[in-house]
Every structure is written in structure tokens, then in C-alpha cells.
Amino acid sequence: MKKDLRIIKTEESLRKALLTLLKTKTLETISISELCRLAQINRGTFYLHYRDVHDVFRHYFEVIVEDFRKAYEKPYLNTNFNINNMTPDMIDIFNHVKKYKAFYQIIFDGKSPMTYYYLVFDTIRKFMEESLSIDNNAVYLDVDFDYLISYHANAIIGIIIEWHKQNYTTPIEILNEQLIKLITNTRSYR
Amino acid sequence: MKKDLRIIKTEESLRKALLTLLKTKTLETISISELCRLAQINRGTFYLHYRDVHDVFRHYFEVIVEDFRKAYEKPYLNTNFNINNMTPDMIDIFNHVKKYKAFYQIIFDGKSPMTYYYLVFDTIRKFMEESLSIDNNAVYLDVDFDYLISYHANAIIGIIIEWHKQNYTTPIEILNEQLIKLITNTRSYR
């Protein structure tokens, strides 16, 4: 079954208007009324499609996350993967974040809701889950699989948070280096 | 210099009113107007002290985080700490989270702003930073210290997120066990 043309038109107008407004102001300062005025959509119609402005933004971010998922699906799965033989190019996540930096700056902003964070988290987590499941030989020392994955997935986001706080100044190659060292254990003594 | 009594009275009324409202409804559904009505504070006065309802909530959470910080400051520092000789009771963070479960459920809610998350993150991160700095002998394999700490700090929150998603069903003892295994490396083969 096809979607009504009017719906497509309405939603696209709103999404396009949001991008336009984001060029000059922050997501939090954009009101539904303003968005509808620019998109030339009746405000009542807005509520037939979205709950709030974040809801419109979410669409873009879901496309972005999907782009990431597809781009790194294959190389990831082809590796006999386990948590200790990972190479940086398998999870070229930093390239992805840099590519959509403008969006990730919004997502990691203190005022943004946690939903976006969870979307990133769930995506990375799922990647790890699928990859680690392939590596049947590994036994993870009685660590519950759910906790293991959540631990490592969020650790990676920890690097992205640090990168964000440093305003994305660290080069991607360095980040990949560091990540690989952190994953394949971290400590040595002099 | 002392704080004006009127200010103390106003802020306390608002904070108390928030706690009352939180018993019956969620943080997002509480309006400034409603809060002021219950606290018997003029709405204009509200804006002299807080920016929004979250701002009032933040006060409570800062107290909670401070409680955590103080409770685990000493045992942590007394240990010749490094990332591999940690014991669960050093970071008894899960006990803390359980104690203030009602608050952490709000903080990890998808609608809550990232600010609270960052407050948790910064606190755990600072703990790690202070502790790891003591362990002068360790060299962390050319891993940038900032990234190292952010990585491990956020990993721990990864466990809390998983715990939250499982509705805090996993017992604390198990969580401590798993955490220690995850920190002191994770993998073995059959």
C-alpha cells in the first residue's frame, strides 16, 4: 500500500524547513509555530505527523544512523571478530561522526534528550552483539553477554564524548589508534 | 556574606513542591505554573531563581551526586589504585544508584536532557582521574589520558544503562562481580 501524496508533501516541507532553520538557530529555540510558518503547513496538521520539533529532527538522525549501519555492516561481519582482534577500520565510527558532525553536535548537546544517545548506543551495541556472536570460540569469563556488550559499546561512546568535549580537534587516525589500544587491553608497567 | 532569607524560602518552597508533584506525575508533565501554584510562589519570582523545571530538579541531583562523591572518596584514594587492581567495593556505585533509584530512573529516561548524564559521567570520570593519577607506576601504553579515562568511565555507565533497561532486576553483588571481570580484562578461550 502506498502512502498518500499529501502526507509525503507535508512531512518533506517540515523536514526541509527544519534544516533551513537549523542554519541560523539551535534546535531548542525552534518552535513548532515557526517551523509551520516557514513550511507553510497548518499547525494543526503538524500534530497529525509529529509530536514536537525533536520528532522532525529524529527523522534525519535515523537516516544518518542507518547510513552508518549499512556502511560498516559488511567489513564487520567478514572478520572473525572478537573483542581482542578488532582493527580500527572495522569500526570506522569516527569518520562517520565527523561526516555528520553538525548533527552529532546537536545530539551530544546538554539540552538534547537522551533518546538520540540511546539511538547511537543501540546501534553500536547491535553491531557488537552481531559480531561477537560470530566468534563462537570465545567465552567471556562468565560475564553476562548483555552487560559485556553494553559495557564495551558505551565505552566507545565515551571516546566520542571526549572528542566532542575537545571540539573534535583530535585527528581520526589518532582516535582509531587509541581505540584499538583501549580495546585490546590497556595497561603496562615500566 | 549570607543569603537573603527570602531567597532561601522561595527556593525551598519550589524544591519541596517539585518532590510532591513527582510523586504523582512525571518530570516532563510538570509545568512551571503548576509548580508555582503549589509552592505559592509568583511565577515571575520563579524566573529569578530557575530557568525551567529541570533546573529545580538539578539541585536535588547535585546533592545526590555529592553524596556519592563523599561516600566513596576515602576508600578509593587509600588504595594503590590502578585500572587492573580494582575491587568492587571501591566503586560501590551500584549501591548508590539503587539508593536513589527514583532519581536515576528520571535521569536515564529518554526524554531527560543529556545534562544529567554528563553530571554522572563527570563525577565517575573525576574519580577515575584522581585514582589513576596516584598510581604513578603505570603507563597506559601511549593512550591519551583523557581518552583513557572517558573510555573507562563511560563503560561503567554502560553497565548502569543496561541495568536500567532491565529495570534494575540484576542483584548488586552480580553487577559488582561482572564489573570487576570486565575491568580486569574480559576474554578467555576454551
Add this chain to the structure above:
DNA sequence: GAAGATAATGAACACCTGTACAATAAAAGT
């Protein structure tokens, strides 16, 4: 306890929010 400083109040303003409903417009199905 009086004088000066500062905070709280009430009223008003323009704007935003979420919802409802009848009227209209524009698709889809035949």
C-alpha cells in the same frame, strides 16, 4: 528600630502549545 537595599508580587503583554471540530481540498479507487 529606622533607613536603605533587595526580593516578591500582580498585572499585562505577545507568543507558543495541544486539542477539537466543522468545512474544504485533494488524493485514491473504480
Add this chain to the structure above:
DNA sequence: ACTTTTATTGTACAGGTGTTCATTATCTTC
């Protein structure tokens, strides 16, 4: 092309937001 179905519109309403300003109340300080 015509009918049916469905989406959009305009209007209205009760409430919330954030700000301003003169007035009043309450604290602090001496």
C-alpha cells in the same frame, strides 16, 4: 469522470511561557 476516502485548513479555546515594570513586602545593616 465520479464517488469515496482521507488529509489539510481555519478557527477557536484553555492553558503555558518568558519578559517587563511599578508597587509592595521583607530582609539586612547600622
